[in-house]
Amino acid sequence: xxxxxxxxxxxxxxxxxxxxxxxxxxxxxxxxxxxxxxxxxxxxxxxxxxxxxxxxxxxxxxxxxxxxxxxxxxxxxxxxxxxxxxxxxxxxxxxxxxxxxxxxxxxxxxxxxxxxxxxxxxxxxxxxxxxxxxxxxxxxxxxxxxxxxxxxxxxxxxxxxxxxxxxxxxxxxxxxxxxxxxxxxxxxxxxxxxxxxxxxxxxxxxxxxxxxxxxxxxxxxxxxxxxxxxxxxxxxxxxxxxxxxxxxxxxxxxxxxxxxxxxxxxxxxxxxxxxxxxxxxxxxxxxxxxxxxxxxxxxxxxxxxxxxxxxxxxxxxxxxxxxxxxxxxxxxxxxxxxxxxxxxxxxxxxxxxxxxxxxxxxxxxxxxxxxxxxxxxxxxxxxxxxxxxxxxxxxxxxxxxxxxxxxxxxxxxxxxxxxxxxxxxxxxxx
Amino acid sequence: xxxxxxxxxxxxxxxxxxxxxxxxxxxxxxxxxxxxxxxxxxxxxxxxxxxxxxxxxxxxxxxxxxxxxxxxxxxxxxxxxxxxxxxxxxxxxxxxxxxxxxxxxxxxxxxxxxxxxxxxxxxxxxxxxxxxxxxxxxxxxxxxxxxxxxxxxxxxxxxxxxxxxxxxxxxxxxxxxxxxxxxxxxxxxxxxxxxxxxxxxxxxxxxxxxxxxxxxxxxxxxxxxxxxxxxxxxxxxxxxxxxxxxxxxxxxxxxxxxxxxxxxxxxxxxxxxxxxxxxxxxxxxxxxxxxxxxxxxxxxxxxxxxxxxxxxxxxxxxxxxxxxxxxxxxxxxxxxxxxxxxxxxxxxxxxxxxxxxxxxxxxxxxxxxxxxxxxxxxxxxxxxxxxxxxxxxxxxxxxxxxxxxxxxxxxxxxxxxxxxxxxxxxxxxx
Numbered sequence: 001x002x003x004x005x006x007x008x009x010x011x012x013x014x015x016x017x018x019x020x021x022x023x024x025x026x027x028x029x030x031x032x033x034x035x036x037x038x039x040x041x042x043x044x045x046x047x048x049x050x051x052x053x054x055x056x057x058x059x060x061x062x063x064x065x066x067x068x069x070x071x072x073x074x075x076x077x078x079x080x081x082x083x084x085x086x087x088x089x090x091x092x093x094x095x096x097x098x099x100x101x102x103x104x105x106x107x108x109x110x111x112x113x114x115x116x117x118x119x120x121x122x123x124x125x126x127x128x129x130x131x132x133x134x135x136x137x138x139x140x141x142x143x144x145x146x147x148x149x150x151x152x153x154x155x156x157x158x159x160x161x162x163x164x165x166x167x168x169x170x171x172x173x174x175x176x177x178x179x180x181x182x183x184x185x186x187x188x189x190x191x192x193x194x195x196x197x198x199x200x201x202x203x204x205x206x207x208x209x210x211x212x213x214x215x216x217x218x219x220x221x222x223x224x225x226x227x228x229x230x231x232x233x234x235x236x237x238x239x240x241x242x243x244x245x246x247x248x249x250x251x252x253x254x255x256x257x258x259x260x261x262x263x264x265x266x267x268x269x270x271x272x273x274x275x276x277x278x279x280x281x282x283x284x285x286x287x288x289x290x291x292x293x294x295x296x297x298x299x300x301x302x303x304x305x306x307x308x309x310x311x312x313x314x315x316x317x318x319x320x321x322x323x324x325x326x327x328x329x330x331x332x333x334x335x336x337x338x339x340x341x342x343x344x345x346x347x348x349x350x351x352x353x354x355x356x357x358x359x360x361x362x363x364x365x366x367x368x369x370x371x372x373x374x375x376x377x378x379x380x381x382x383x384x385x386x387x388x389x390x391x392x393x394x395x396x397x398x399x400x401x402x403x404x405x406x407x408x409x410x411x412x413x414x415x416x417x418x419x420x421x422x423x424x425x426x427x428x429x430x
Numbered sequence: 431x432x433x434x435x436x437x438x439x440x441x442x443x444x445x446x447x448x449x450x451x452x453x454x455x456x457x458x459x460x461x462x463x464x465x466x467x468x469x470x471x472x473x474x475x476x477x478x479x480x481x482x483x484x485x486x487x488x489x490x491x492x493x494x495x496x497x498x499x500x501x502x503x504x505x506x507x508x509x510x511x512x513x514x515x516x517x518x519x520x521x522x523x524x525x526x527x528x529x530x531x532x533x534x535x536x537x538x539x540x541x542x543x544x545x546x547x548x549x550x551x552x553x554x555x556x557x558x559x560x561x562x563x564x565x566x567x568x569x570x571x572x573x574x575x576x577x578x579x580x581x582x583x584x585x586x587x588x589x590x591x592x593x594x595x596x597x598x599x600x601x602x603x604x605x606x607x608x609x610x611x612x613x614x615x616x617x618x619x620x621x622x623x624x625x626x627x628x629x630x631x632x633x634x635x636x637x638x639x640x641x642x643x644x645x646x647x648x649x650x651x652x653x654x655x656x657x658x659x660x661x662x663x664x665x666x667x668x669x670x671x672x673x674x675x676x677x678x679x680x681x682x683x684x685x686x687x688x689x690x691x692x693x694x695x696x697x698x699x700x701x702x703x704x705x706x707x708x709x710x711x712x713x714x715x716x717x718x719x720x721x722x723x724x725x726x727x728x729x730x731x732x733x734x735x736x737x738x739x740x741x742x743x744x745x746x747x748x749x750x751x752x753x754x755x756x757x758x759x760x761x762x763x764x765x766x767x768x769x770x771x772x773x774x775x776x777x778x779x780x781x782x783x784x785x786x787x788x789x790x791x792x793x794x795x796x797x798x799x800x801x802x803x804x805x806x807x808x809x810x811x812x813x814x815x816x817x818x819x820x821x822x823x824x825x826x827x828x829x830x831x832x833x834x835x836x837x838x839x840x841x842x843x844x845x846x847x848x849x850x851x852x853x854x855x856x857x858x859x860x
Contacts, residue, residue: 016454037446204504218440293719293722300795312737320737
């Protein structure tokens, strides 16, 4: 498998004033072409920085791909770095100058003198056409080692077009690009990363010495992505091994798995509602609109989502959701009882078959001795029936809100999946 | 000036499957503390990759700052890399184990066995407290060179808290960080980046040859950050120059400026409501809960926010918000009239002095020949009075929703600021 180093060039990236997304795009595109990215190095516009990044890359990679620093101004030094690295001079290409002049003429403009610079290219380089701009891409080969150094512009649409249309075909021709390795992803909810790892320990143990087995965990604050890999196997050959791994992972994690790599919990729940021709409403207190926002972020949510109430005062809970004043007075707004009445009230106000409600203390204020920040009750209403779940979520205000919305969606998912309310789980209050 | 290399650790970043924003944040924060970032290296979770990135960094930097790979699972190897680099062993810290156990116990959970791992730390390391998670930060000093290697978690809120509260104070103590250069930031709403630059052109022209003047524009999709800099001047000496720049910028941009660098529009609006002892309610259709979410993201929002209705069906608009069926039938839900009735209905249902409403087509479906994706009506109700504003927002579903919520908040801000509805602006439909 070809290994690559990506080098992103630009002073403004080192001050954090601009955030680049080229490196992620290049990494994904190379990965899909079977090229493993070993590292990404971001450096400034100085000649020494660029050449030293090429050095680091070529120490253990067959490909170094640079992006940026190909413009016509004096702070663009990528071409100079390639010349120094390969010990060649810049050569003048009259036909490139004509091209650039024509490009400006087509827009009724005269070519600025500074653009002449772009007609000079490292001697011996293979030049890559740029359908969208005046900077050429460059590909150079180290004759002794066969290693390749290539440079593309930093302007994202130019880089993307040239990577797909010029560079990858050349790399395939040279036998450096190949089909991607086999892997599968599962999205897990309701467990911390360590909990997922613990439940998958038997899988890790069984395959510990298997030559193709690899597993990785990526926590995303409100869920965990598990990646099962058939290392060293191509997609086709790895498929049955991955089938076996996935089957065991599913057996161990059960309904904690809500989907594959690209799935979103709100979308999965929406799909389940759609299949059941069911409708949903919400009543939010501590999640403040975020639960509704997650539901409506899914295109087509209006097929099953009727709407919601954000009830930020007791009066609203009473008037719009029919919460009993007596309950608010005796047990308080942050309680199982109020959560259940809110869910029933939302189902009724919006004529929905299912409803979710949240009430809790997102913080930083509002906590009491009995009710700490993070205490949240979530209720789920299923036709006439209702059930509440208590949690204590950690993190700041926004994280408590995110965990509340995610957990509410998951309670509904489990309810729809099993056609009954889920049992309380480890970590939930009883 | 201290030079630093940032090392971001995580396999998933090399496949482009996750995009990280930690490196930009760290670069900016270090830059503000007078530390120049020389390069950013992103590597996978392998021990060799992490140690070789440390090597590259320490070749010419006094600080290598790692982020990521401090979790408890087997693919987290940053601590091992530090041990190898400094030739030390992991040491067991019983009080860290107690802390982690307590952290789980507070949430009513038993600590998974795998978390024991986080009580082991490199011998001789200075440990940095993590207010939000169980992974400790690490700071180690190379006794011979005085160079520092530090590791923070990859989870952004944890990294940010520990960088500001633990690591930077330590670096300042060691004389590696210095006071930030003099600068001032203004947040601008209701204009694209090019519009902001156009309005500030007289300022740029006047100071073009001033030795200390610099200005930068950072577009953030729904607003623009303008940074005025007194280059080469320290905070104290630059203050009066920055005062002059800010005064002129405020004169040129007028009420497009809603605050300073760290201000959030919803927070600014909340503060204005609080000062006026006024209350707010919302009725959302196309923004789907996002407007409510932005309002409630502000701690203490319950002081002025009464709540909202997400009306995702016409029936809800009629029953909960009192929109007239006749209006829905004649002009349709996406109209000035319905927006105004929704705002009035929300003010009435929630007994609020001010109300905002949104109705539009967030896409990708729902557009007609007369009503394209991005068409949004926003109404603002001020006591008994109401006014609607039409916009066509660009971008995908989520961006249309974000622009809708932001614009609604800005209409309310201008209404509160001038104690009357704002005039329609360039770019708004008339």
